[in-house]
Amino acid sequence: MDLTKHFLIVYLCFSGISFGFQSQDKIPLLDLFVKLETKFDVKFSYATEDVRDVMVNKPNDAVTLQSIIEALNETTHLNFKFLSERYITVSTINKTITVCGTLISNIDKTPLMGASVLVDKTSKGVITDSNGAFQLLEVPINQTLTISYLGYDTLTFKASDLWKVEETCKTIIINEKSEALNQILIAKFLTTGLQKRVDGSTILNTEKFGALPGLTEPDILQSIQALPGVESIDESITNINVRGGTSDENLILWDGIKMYHSGHFFGLISAYNPYLTSKVEVIKNGTSSEFSDGVSSTINMHTKNELSHKFIGGLGANLIHADAFFEIPISKKLALHISGRRSFTDILSTPTYDNYFERSFQDSEITTNSENISDAEQSSDFFFYDYTAKLLFDFNENHKFRATFIEINNNLDYVESFQNSEGGTESKTSNLGQENLGFGANWNATWNHKFTTHLEAFYSKYNVDATNYRIETDQRLTQANEVLETAVKFKANYSINNNLNLLSGYQFSETGILYQTTVSAPSYDRTKKDVLLNHALFSEMEYRKGNTYLRLGLRGNYFQKFNKFIVEPRLNFRQKLSQQFAVKVQGEFKNQSVNQKIDFQDDFLGVENRRWIIADEKQIKISKSKQASAGFEFNHKNWLIDVEGFYKVVEGITASNQGFYNNFQYNNAQGSYMVNGIEFLMNKTANNYSAWVSYTYSVNDYEFKAITPSVFPNNVDIRHSISLAFNYNILKDLELSIGGIWRSGQPYTKPVAGNETVQDGNNTRVNYDTPNKENVEDFMRMDASIKYDFNLSESVLGILRVGVLNLLDRKNSINRYYEVNPEDSNSAVQINNVSLGFTPNVSLRVNL
Numbered sequence: 001m002d003l004t005k006h007f008l009i010v011y012l013c014f015s016g017i018s019f020g021f022q023s024q025d026k027i028p029l030l031d032l033f034v035k036l037e038t039k040f041d042v043k044f045s046y047a048t049e050d051v052r053d054v055m056v057n058k059p060n061d062a063v064t065l066q067s068i069i070e071a072l073n074e075t076t077h078l079n080f081k082f083l084s085e086r087y088i089t090v091s092t093i094n095k096t097i098t099v100c101g102t103l104i105s106n107i108d109k110t111p112l113m114g115a116s117v118l119v120d121k122t123s124k125g126v127i128t129d130s131n132g133a134f135q136l137l138e139v140p141i142n143q144t145l146t147i148s149y150l151g152y153d154t155l156t157f158k159a160s161d162l163w164k165v166e167e168t169c170k171t172i173i174i175n176e177k178s179e180a181l182n183q184i185l186i187a188k189f190l191t192t193g194l195q196k197r198v199d200g201s202t203i204l205n206t207e208k209f210g211a212l213p214g215l216t217e218p219d220i221l222q223s224i225q226a227l228p229g230v231e232s233i234d235e236s237i238t239n240i241n242v243r244g245g246t247s248d249e250n251l252i253l254w255d256g257i258k259m260y261h262s263g264h265f266f267g268l269i270s271a272y273n274p275y276l277t278s279k280v281e282v283i284k285n286g287t288s289s290e291f292s293d294g295v296s297s298t299i300n301m302h303t304k305n306e307l308s309h310k311f312i313g314g315l316g317a318n319l320i321h322a323d324a325f326f327e328i329p330i331s332k333k334l335a336l337h338i339s340g341r342r343s344f345t346d347i348l349s350t351p352t353y354d355n356y357f358e359r360s361f362q363d364s365e366i367t368t369n370s371e372n373i374s375d376a377e378q379s380s381d382f383f384f385y386d387y388t389a390k391l392l393f394d395f396n397e398n399h400k401f402r403a404t405f406i407e408i409n410n411n412l413d414y415v416e417s418f419q420n421s422e423g424g425t426e427s428k429t430s431n432l433g434q435e436n437l438g439f440g441a442n443w444n445a446t447w448n449h450k451f452t453t454h455l456e457a458f459y460s461k462y463n464v465d466a467t468n469y470r471i472e473t474d475q476r477l478t479q480a481n482e483v484l485e486t487a488v489k490f491k492a493n494y495s496i497n498n499n500l501n502l503l504s505g506y507q508f509s510e511t512g513i514l515y516q517t518t519v520s521a522p523s524y525d526r527t528k529k530d531v532l533l534n535h536a537l538f539s540e541m542e543y544r545k546g547n548t549y550l551r552l553g554l555r556g557n558y559f560q561k562f563n564k565f566i567v568e569p570r571l572n573f574r575q576k577l578s579q580q581f582a583v584k585v586q587g588e589f590k591n592q593s594v595n596q597k598i599d600f601q602d603d604f605l606g607v608e609n610r611r612w613i614i615a616d617e618k619q620i621k622i623s624k625s626k627q628a629s630a631g632f633e634f635n636h637k638n639w640l641i642d643v644e645g646f647y648k649v650v651e652g653i654t655a656s657n658q659g660f661y662n663n664f665q666y667n668n669a670q671g672s673y674m675v676n677g678i679e680f681l682m683n684k685t686a687n688n689y690s691a692w693v694s695y696t697y698s699v700n701d702y703e704f705k706a707i708t709p710s711v712f713p714n715n716v717d718i719r720h721s722i723s724l725a726f727n728y729n730i731l732k733d734l735e736l737s738i739g740g741i742w743r744s745g746q747p748y749t750k751p752v753a754g755n756e757t758v759q760d761g762n763n764t765r766v767n768y769d770t771p772n773k774e775n776v777e778d779f780m781r782m783d784a785s786i787k788y789d790f791n792l793s794e795s796v797l798g799i800l801r802v803g804v805l806n807l808l809d810r811k812n813s814i815n816r817y818y819e820v821n822p823e824d825s826n827s828a829v830q831i832n833n834v835s836l837g838f839t840p841n842v843s844l845r846v847n848l
Contacts, residue, residue, distance in 0.1 A: 029054040029076070040065045046090035050078065077141040077160050092142070099162040100135040100169035103128050103147065106176060113685075114195070115149040115174075119159075121310060122795050129687045130638055135164070150195060150205060150279065152176050194226075198549045199572050200584060202227055204280040210690075213725050213739035214783025216318055216803040216843035220301065221262060221270040224282050226723065228679040228694040229646070230297075233716050233746055234814045235359070235835050237263035237270050238610070241716045242284055242297035243648055244675035244700040246658065248596040248610075249623070251294025254301045254438060255390070255404040258293070260462035260483050260612060261436035264343070264384040264410055268356050268836075271386055271408045271436075275314055275325040276339045278304045285629045285646065286572030286586030289538040289553030290491055290505060295590045295625035295650050305402065307335045307392050316799075316845035319352035320345065321384075335392045342385040355839045357382070362833060384410045398446040403439075410434040416469070428469040437461045450495045457488045464611060476520040481611040483594070485511045491538075499545040503553075507536040511594060513614040530614045532593055533560040540570065547576030557591060562617045566591050566624070580636040584644070585629070592623040598659040613657070619668055621652035631679075640683040647676040655704060658715055661817035662749035662768040664707060671704035673714050688729040696721045713747045713772040720744045733789040740782040747772035748816040756828040757820055764825045766818045776813040781806050781835065792846065799845040809838035 029051050033044045042065065054076060059068050069080045069088065079091050103112045111132025118125040119139055128134045139145070139159045147155040152174045162170055195203040204223055215222055221237045224230055231241045238261075239247040252259045254272060264271050281300040283291075291298050304327065313326040323341035330336060345353050391403040414430040442456035462483040469476050491505030512531040518524065540553030553570035568589040576582040593615045615622045631644030651672040655664045677698025684691050700714035725739025749768045751757070758767040785803035792798045806812075812835040818828040 025058040026055045027058050029056050032056060032059075036065065036068065042086050042088055044088050044090055045083075050092050051090060054078070075165060095141055096138040097141050097159060098135065098137050098164040099139050099145065099159050100133070100164040101162050101172045102169060103132040103134070103149070103172050103174055105152070106173050109173075112149055112152075112174065115147060115152075118146050118148075120144045120146055124791075124794075130685070133169070135169075147172065147174065149174060150203060194223075198544070198574055199551060200284075200286055200574070200586060202282045204282070205278070211727055211735045211737035211785050211787040211801070213737045214785055214803045214805040216785065216801040216841045217316075218274045219270045220272050220274050220277065220280050221299070224280070224299070226725070227282065228642075228681050228696050228723075229284060229677075230282070231696075231716070231718060231721060231743070233718065234833070235268070237268065241718075243627075243646055243677070244673070244698055244714060244716055244718075245296025245648075245650065246596075246653075246716070248594075248612075248657065249294060249296035249592065249625075249650070251291065251298045252301075253299070254406055255303050255402070255440050256442060256456050256489075257404065257406065257438035257440040257458040258460050258485055258487070259406075259408075259436055259438060260460065260485075261408055261434055264386070264408075268360060269320065269384075271384075272301060273323055273325065273339045273341050273386060273388065275316075275323065276303045276327075276337055276388060276390070278302055285588055285627050286551070287570060287588050287590070288503075288551070289540045289555040289568070289570045290489070290503065290507075292507075292536060292555060292557060292568065292590060293592050293594075295592045295623055296648075303388070303390055303404065304337060305392070307333070307394060312848065314845060314847040316843060318843040319350040319841050320356070333394045337390040337392065338388065340385070340387040343383045346381045346383040352839060352841045355836055359834075359836050381413045382411070384408075400444045401441070402444075403441040406436075406438045408434075408436040430466075430468045432466045433464070435461075435463045452493045453490070454493075455488075455490050458486070460485045462612065474521060478516075478518040479611070480514065480516040482514040483511070483612050484513075485509060499543060501542045502539075503542065504539040505537075507534075507538070509534045509536075511614060513594070513612055515611060515613060530616060531561075532614055534558065534593070535560065547582075549574040559593070559622070562622075564617070564622070566622070580634055582633045582635075584631055584633065587628040588625075590625045590627075592625075595620070595623060595654070595657045597654075597656050615652075619670075620654055621670055623650060623652040625650045638685045640681070640685075642681040642683075643678065645676075645678045647674075649674045655707070658702075660715070660771070661815075662771045664704075664771065667707065669704045669706040671702055671707070671710075673700060673702045675700040675714070690727045691725070693724040694722070709770065712770070715747060715772065717747050717772070718743050735787045736784075737787075738782070738784040740780070742778065742780045745776035745778050745813070746815065748774050748776055750774055751818050751828045756818075757826055764820050766820060766828045768818075776816050776832075779812045779814070779835070780810055781812065782808050782810075795848065797847045799843075799847065801843040801845075803841050803843075805839040805841075806836055807838070811835075811837070 037043060056072065056076065059071070069082070072078065072080050077092065077095070081089050083089055103115050104110060105112055111128075111130070113128055113130045113132060115128040115132070116125060117128065117134045117136065119136065120143065124136060124139070126134050126136055141160050141163070143159045145157045145159060145162065147157070155172065155174060195205060197203060202224070204218070204220065212223055212226055221240060225232055225240070229243045232239055233241055240250060241247065242250060252262055262271055263269060279302050281298070283298040283300070287298055307329065308327050309329050309332065311326070311328060313324070315324045316322065321341055321343040323339065325339035326337070328336045328338070386406070386408045388404070388406045393401045395401065410433065412432040416428050438458065438460045440456065440458035442454060445453045447453070460483070464479070464481040466479040467476065487507060487509035489505060489507040491503060494502045496502065510531065510533050512529065514527070514529045516527045535558045536555060538553065538555040540551060543550045551570070551572040555568040555570070557566045557568065558564070559566075568591065569587075571585065571587040573586070574582055574584040594612055596610045597613045598610050613620060625648060627646065627648040629644055629646035631642065634641040649672060653671055653673060655667040655669045655671065675698055677696060679694070679696050681694045682692060697720055699719065700717040701711055702714050703711050721743035723739065723741045725737060727735060727737045729735050749771050750773070752767050752769045755767055757764050783803070783805050784807050785801060788800045790798045790800070813832050814835050815833040817831050819831060821827040821829045
């Protein structure tokens with residue numbers, strides 16, 4: 001007992017000396033100075049602004065002055081130094097500390113994984129782990145930290161406020177934005193930067209984007225193909241198939257501007273620079289009533305919308321192109337965001353470019369020469385560029401104006417040289433140019449904490465101009481396709497309470513399309529121009545309370561030209577039955593008045609050419625879709641299992657916009673397709689890895705009543721599709737991603753055995769058998785990529801990515817069709833289009 005008693009006395013004395021601030025009562029440092037000066041007859045010398053807001057623990061009365069000064073040096077950002085026994089100087093010091101914290105939601109007090117914690121004006125940052133915790137070492141004590149999480153308010157802290165003292169970390173409660181009923185459900189979905197909302201939509205946050213197999217950049221339209229139900233049957237960005245739909249059935253928006261062109265390099269590279277894009281929403285079903293068009297999906301891209309009071313920028317290049325982006329603060333209320341990207345493929349050829357070129361132009365005139373034209377007598381130059389600009393102006397915190405501009409351009413020149421009748425050399429140039437210009441502006445107004453309005457307008461112009469000169473026939477073919485669309489939309493949000501929100505609005509759009517074909521010999525000229533006006537009213541109710549989420553909407557569309565009214569109901573419902581288990585039901589009606597017509601090998605250099613056409617309600621109907629889906633989610637200990645069955649019918653399609661390689665290739669019959677299937681996803685995430693596997697089974701059939709047979713498999717009828725991937729953080733700044741895709745082969749049509757060709761007037765054509773009865777070989781591809789982050793300086797971050805597509809160099813058939821044998825008109829020659837081969841790429845970025 002005596003030994004224990006003495007031990008306690010010694011311990012308490014030691015504690016009092018070593019930790020002079022055991023009391024947790026906080027007092028201002030200025031008040032402490034007054035007490036210490038009186039008690040110990042000393043004098044402190046300091047600048048008032050350095051110590052004015054500093055709070056310290058009240059020291060025990062028995063503690064010595066030396067112990068108090070030592071404790072102050074350890075627990076504050078100040079430096080206390082004895083000049084003499086009586087005089088003590090107090091100054092600021094530039095020391096570094098360890099900061100930490102745990103981030104939790106104010107709604108249900110659950111930890112938030114995947115939140116961004118950044119040290120201002122530096123490249124230092126971290127992502128919160130599965131427990132919402134974070135820690136940063138060697139942070140300057142006078143620095144500021146910003147904590148952000150999609151759907152929640154952004155927080156700022158002084159580093160000293162989050163100082164890790166005695167292994168204690170602060171718990172930080174972050175408030176959900178009042179308007180965000182549709183909050184983030186899963187913060188790390190597949191990879192960092194992919195998130196899932198409670199309404200089932202997927203959010204791609206490009207700033208936080210991790211690695212995906214094969215990708216060297218957060219390519220927006222490549223990345224979304226990691227989602228179940230999203231395929232590209234021919235590896236093309238411009239041919240993304242969502243739940244069995246065609247690519248023109250995807251509504252693509254860039255800051256509210258409707259875009260009619262989505263890919264560079266004829267679809268192999270996304271046309272949208274991701275480095276000014278803050279988030280991308282991908283919606284397969286249950287769409288908000290404010291959106292129409294896009295009967296298969298909505299891909300809604302948003303650029304950064306907040307003013308930054310510091311200059312931010314980045315430069316980068318890979319083996320295809322170089323780009324740059326800058327966020328330029330002009331004043332406290334005004335900022336400019338700009339970006340630009342251009343290929344150098346017309347100057348420098350790389351292995352990546354060679355593979356892309358071969359993939360894009362296989363079996364075209366560019367790669368298969370005419371007999372009388374040698375390789376030396378032809379050349380081709382291809383380049384692309386895009387640039388964007390955004391003006392941000394805040395009248396005040398409640399009224400904000402934004403204006404956005406975007407241009408996308410692709411250009412291909414093909415030159416053929418030949419000997420003329422006089423023995424001289426002549427050159428003929430063919431050209432294909434694609435351009436999409438867009439301008440949009442919006443004004444967002446917050447009138448009070450319950451009522452907000454949003455007014456936006458956009459102008460979108462799409463042009464395709466093609467000139468194809470054929471030396472053999474001395475014929476010039478000119479094609480033009482122009483789309484002009486202007487639209488105005490007004491919407492108002494009224495928040496009845498924290499659980500219920502009402503949205504209502506009106507949209508007017510005018511769409512005009514020019515379609516022109518000119519042939520020099522024999523002389524032929526056809527020009528068609530149509531304009532369509534559409535008025536729409538929409539309204540919806542969004543409700544969330546506890547475990548229930550419900551969004552009910554209705555949209556009414558009036559087409560002035562046809563005096564036609566189309567009503568579109570929308571439903572999105574999710575009910576959480578337990579902490580781990582939830583069920584969901586979604587449904588929607590949608591319409592689309594603009595589709596693409598697909599022209600084939602004999603139209604431009606053998607390159608498939610897609611041209612937009614508009615409904616006339618005679619030969620081309622307004623497309624209408626009906627879709628329903630239901631499923632369940634299991635989410636426990638970072639395991640996610642998501643199962644969803646879907647059913648979709650799209651009516652009003654035409655044979656000419658489906659891309660048939662059979663007897664219906666030039667048929668304009670009207671029909672429909674029906675697809676039903678099931679999507680399965682299993683995803684396991686942790687702090688340093690993520691692994692997932694997805695499987696989609698679907699049956700997709702056409703019905704064209706004017707065609708025999710009337711029912712046959714869809715061109716994109718992929719019955720089975722499996723993808724799997726594994727991401728692993730080898731080191732803190734080094735991430736590896738490897739994955740693969742396997743899917744059943746695309747349908748195709750064979751010629752009739754023994755009667756492969758038929759005479760059609762003066763022409764001979766392939767005599768195809770039952771449509772889409774056969775399938776090409778199964779598709780399989782393995783990809784890998786590595787991402788490495790490194791600091792070039794305290795404020796400059798470098799990012800190196802290395803990716804390989806088709807790691808095993810597998811020759812996948814992605815399409816098969818037939819042509820009349822030029823040596824024997826009674827037989828047909830099989831043409832196989834193959835996928836990209838082994839394709840490496842390297843990307844290096846510097847972010848300022």
